[in-house]
Amino acid sequence: MSETYDDEQQAFDCTVNGTPTRLVGDPAAPASIALRARGLFSVRETCGLGVCGTCTVLLDDEPVSTCITPLFALEGRSVRTAEGLEDGGRLSELQQQFVESQAFQCSFCTPGFLLSGTALLSRTEGELDDDAIEEGLQGHLCRCGCYDSIKHAVRTCAARRLQDTGRIR
Numbered sequence: 001m002s003e004t005y006d007d008e009q010q011a012f013d014c015t016v017n018g019t020p021t022r023l024v025g026d027p028a029a030p031a032s033i034a035l036r037a038r039g040l041f042s043v044r045e046t047c048g049l050g051v052c053g054t055c056t057v058l059l060d061d062e063p064v065s066t067c068i069t070p071l072f073a074l075e076g077r078s079v080r081t082a083e084g085l086e087d088g089g090r091l092s093e094l095q096q097q098f099v100e101s102q103a104f105q106c107s108f109c110t111p112g113f114l115l116s117g118t119a120l121l122s123r124t125e126g127e128l129d130d131d132a133i134e135e136g137l138q139g140h141l142c143r144c145g146c147y148d149s150i151k152h153a154v155r156t157c158a159a160r161r162l163q164d165t166g167r168i169r
């Protein structure tokens, strides 16, 4: 932890989407607030209770709900948001598959599903069945009811990975 700011504000150094970043805010406040203040608007706070998944980021490659993760917990950690999934303007494999599978309507839930889906694919070898996908994506709600197409996207991405390089961006 670095210097102390006025009132309740403190600075916390972490890496966000590969870039060293200093986040400033109330240490006990939800990390989602400081991330959105840095323009990372894929981090969407909805329930504020850790039950809907829209505020998900990958913290050291594991999905966490930033509405219930205090800002101080990001100190020294690696944070990945949906903004960091693309590579040089090229969609990640899972992002591309979401497009091809039409795995969204309003897309409000999409960043969270993409991040947990990416984490699931990264820790899994071989194909994924619906049970494994549902377990990997538990804690995410889609109010538009796109669950079948979301599962199709993840399942297809896992199958394609077997034919390609074996690397999920």
Ligand code: FES
Pocket: 044, 045, 046, 047, 048, 049, 050, 051, 052, 053, 054, 055, 056, 065, 066, 067, 068
């Ligand atoms: S806003 Fe964080 S889980 Fe719903």
Ligand code: FES
Pocket: 103, 104, 105, 106, 107, 108, 109, 110, 141, 142, 143, 144, 145, 146
């Ligand atoms: S696509 Fe609208 S909430 Fe999921």
